[in-house]
Amino acid sequence: MTRYDSLADAVGGTPLVGLPRLSPRWDAAPGQPAVRLWAKLEDRNPTGSIKDRAALMMIAAAEADGRLTPGCTILEPTSGNTGISLAMIAKLKGYGLICVMPENTSAERRQLLEMFGARIIFSPAAGGSNQAVAMAKQLAAENPEWVMLYQYGNPANAQAHYEGTGPELLADLPTITHFVAGLGTTGTLMGAGRFLREKAPGIQVIAAEPRYGELVYGLRNIDEGFVPELYDDSVLTSRFSVSSYDALRRTRDLVEHEGIFAGISSGAILHAALAAGERALKAGERADVVFIVCDGGWKYLSTGAYSGSLQQSAEKLEGQLWA
Amino acid sequence: MAVEVKIPTILRTYTGGAKTVPGEGDNLAALLDDLESRHTGLKNRLVTEDGSLHRFVNVYVNDEDVRFTGSLDTALTDGDAVTILPAVAGGSAEPGTGGSPACGLAGGSPAPGLADPVR
Numbered sequence: 001m002t003r004y005d006s007l008a009d010a011v012g013g014t015p016l017v018g019l020p021r022l023s024p025r026w027d028a029a030p031g032q033p034a035v036r037l038w039a040k041l042e043d044r045n046p047t048g049s050i051k052d053r054a055a056l057m058m059i060a061a062a063e064a065d066g067r068l069t070p071g072c073t074i075l076e077p078t079s080g081n082t083g084i085s086l087a088m089i090a091k092l093k094g095y096g097l098i099c100v101m102p103e104n105t106s107a108e109r110r111q112l113l114e115m116f117g118a119r120i121i122f123s124p125a126a127g128g129s130n131q132a133v134a135m136a137k138q139l140a141a142e143n144p145e146w147v148m149l150y151q152y153g154n155p156a157n158a159q160a161h162y163e164g165t166g167p168e169l170l171a172d173l174p175t176i177t178h179f180v181a182g183l184g185t186t187g188t189l190m191g192a193g194r195f196l197r198e199k200a201p202g203i204q205v206i207a208a209e210p211r212y213g214e215l216v217y218g219l220r221n222i223d224e225g226f227v228p229e230l231y232d233d234s235v236l237t238s239r240f241s242v243s244s245y246d247a248l249r250r251t252r253d254l255v256e257h258e259g260i261f262a263g264i265s266s267g268a269i270l271h272a273a274l275a276a277g278e279r280a281l282k283a284g285e286r287a288d289v290v291f292i293v294c295d296g297g298w299k300y301l302s303t304g305a306y307s308g309s310l311q312q313s314a315e316k317l318e319g320q321l322w323a
Numbered sequence: 324m325a326v327e328v329k330i331p332t333i334l335r336t337y338t339g340g341a342k343t344v345p346g347e348g349d350n351l352a353a354l355l356d357d358l359e360s361r362h363t364g365l366k367n368r369l370v371t372e373d374g375s376l377h378r379f380v381n382v383y384v385n386d387e388d389v390r391f392t393g394s395l396d397t398a399l400t401d402g403d404a405v406t407i408l409p410a411v412a413g414g415s416a417e418p419g420t421g422g423s424p425a426c427g428l429a430g431g432s433p434a435p436g437l438a439d440p441v442r
Contacts, residue, residue, distance in 0.1 A: 130411055207388075211408070222333060222368055225379025225410040239388035241381070241408065 008092055011052045012164045014044045016172040016290065021257040022274070024281040033286035035277050037270075038173060039260060039293050040165070047081075047088045047112075049263075049295035050165075054187050055085035057160035058149040059093065068147050070094055075146040077101070077129070077136035080109030081295060082151050082185075087116030098146065100136040102128055108299040128212075130226050151185045153229030161191025169290055170199055177280070178289040180273040182265050183207040183239065186231040188292060193235040207239040208272035210247065210265060240275065242268035245314040248305055250274070251297070255306075263295040264305055264317070324349055324399045328358065329406040337365040346405070351382065352395040354405065369407065370395070379410045 004010045019037040020026040028034040042050035062068035073096035076086055083099035090097040097118040101109075104125035113120055121139070123132040133152065140148040151157050165188065169176060179196050181188045186207075193205040233239075244264075251267030254260040273291035280287035297306060304316045328346050330338050338344050344362065348354030359366040369380050375394070376382060382389045383406040389397040399405070 128411065222377060222379050222409055227378060227410050233390060236391060238391040241383050241386050241388070241406065 006092060007046045008056060008089055010046050011056050012045070013168065015041050016169065017041060017260075019258050019260075022253060022270075024274075024277040028286070031284075033284065035281045035285075035287045036289065037273055037277055038288060038290045039254075039258075039270075040169065040290055041260070041293050043262065043293055043296035045085075047084050048298070049081040049085065050188060050292060051081040051085040052088070053160040053164050054151060054154075054157040054185075055082060055089055057156040057163075058151065058154050059086070059089055059095075061154070061156035061159075062147060062149060068095065072096070073098060073146050075100070075136060075140055075143070075148045076151065077123075077132040078151070080105050080113075080299070083118060083120075084109065084112050084116065086149070087113055087118040090118075091116055098139075100132050100139065102132050106299055107302050112299070130224065133226065151187065155230070157185055157187035158191035158194070158230055161188050162195045163191075165292075166192035166195030166199075170196065173288055173290060174200075175286075175288045176200055176203060176290055177285075177287045178204045178206060178273070178276045180206040180208060180269055180276060180289060180291040182269050182292065182294055183209040184265075186228045190230050190232060190235055197235065204237045204276065205235060206272055206276055207236050208242050208269045209239065210268055211241045211243050238276075240272040242271045243314075244317045245310060246271045248313050248317065249310055251305060252310070254293075255297070260293060261297045262293045263297055263300055264303075266291075266293040266295070269294070324401050324403070326354065326399050326401070326403045326405050328354070329404070331407055331409055333409060334365065334368055334407065337362045337368070348399055350393075350395070350399055351384070351389055351397045351405070354399060355395070381408045381410055382406070383408065 017039050019039060023037040024035040025032060026034060026036055045052035059068065071094065074086060074090055075098045076083060077100045080101065083101065087097050098121060099113055099118050100121045100123055102125055103122040110120060123135045136148060140146060169179065169192065176196065179192060181192065183189060189205060189207050196203050197205065247264050247268035249267065250270040251262055251264050254262050254267065254270060269291045273289050277287060277289050304313050325345060325347055327343050329343050330341065335341065344358065346354045347357050355366045355369065369377055369382070371377055376390065384392065384397055384399065384403050386406070
């Protein structure tokens with residue numbers, strides 16, 4: 001069924017596609033089990049990113065518990081995609097939206113947010129996501145009439161993936177052995193990871209986290225660090241830190257070898273998925289490795305990620321939040 | 324085992340400003356003891372009194388988080404790259420800025436822990 005009563009109803013149900021060219025071994029042979037990679041194309045959601053799932057569920061949960069009523073204004077710290085998803089659903093449902101976001105995010109994200117009618121409050125680039133979160137918390141305290149959904153600590157964020165992403169993956173690929181996703185709010189990994197661990201015993205749940213230049217954060221000491229309230233490391237089996245360079249390289253591999261035009265964080269996730277696949281190959285084990293394509297590449301064209309030398313592009317990305 | 328340790332900016336006061344320092348040890352605990360012998364005070368910033376890693380500190384061996392490989396018992400071999408990073412919203416901050424070799428620009432080779440099957 002591909003007919004829906006509204007755009008919000010069209011969230012989820014995204015395709016899972018094989019990567020026969022990038023997989024370590026797509027076809028099995030005697031004594032050589034297949035090690036296959038599969039991409040979950042979350043760019044096929046209505047606003048073009050996986051964040052539609054969390055935004056829809058967080059708004060539904062806030063409506064159900066009475067915090068969100070018609071005419072309310074939603075406040076959220078976001079580096080882009082969550083804001084764009086919230087803006088679309090807020091528009092459909094008649095809510096206002098204020099996004100607090102670092103000023104060093106891509107121009108396309110700002111333009112999309114403004115197009116959907118969201119108001120943007122910029123936090124200083126030097127303070128990174130940490131300061132956007134801190135500023136949003138302060139604004140929420142000063143403006144109790146605004147409703148902060150707070151994706152980093154809202155259980156509905158993870159629940160969207162426990163009820164949606166996880167079951168979709170298991171239904172499409174019952175032989176799944178690895179699930180690889182990005183670690184930001186941690187909602188995708190916590191939700192889908194928990195579901196898959198319950199239903200697919202022995203599955204590996206692998207996190208790929210972006211590694212930015214330190215200036216992006218402006219940390220003065222270790223105690224200013226931040227771990228999302230949703231994060232529970234017992235759900236994961238391993239966690240990789242991926243540089244801008246490797247993320248870019250894999251993003252280009254995706255489009256060059258498989259025709260998938262993805263955003264940069266998806267390249268970082270593919271990098272970790274390939275590492276998991278190579279380990280399985282060396283161990284002589286069958287593997288079906290699923291990784292998340294979080295969004296398409298459209299919003300990152302202005303970053304120069306897709307043209308010129310990799311080194312030049314990586315240098316341009318320094319100082320930007322690309323995930 | 325001789326390894327290279329990348330130090331984040333906020334901890335370079337303990338290394339005389341050095342971005343990377345050499346160290347030795349069969350596992351991470353031994354490495355941190357070795358570093359402490361030359362960079363007094365560094366270990367206390369990374370490990371709590373009960374002997375576990377500080378909540379806002381992430382340590383990676385060849386880009387893999389040691390909390391999933393045995394924490395301080397994680398074994399080290401010659402040539403491993405150990406990276407210390409502060410935990411931040413949306414990812415981890417990298418030692419060095421502006422296209423430093425730490426972000427993988429030097430030579431463009433993959434990190435040892437992450438295979439490179441694409442040829």
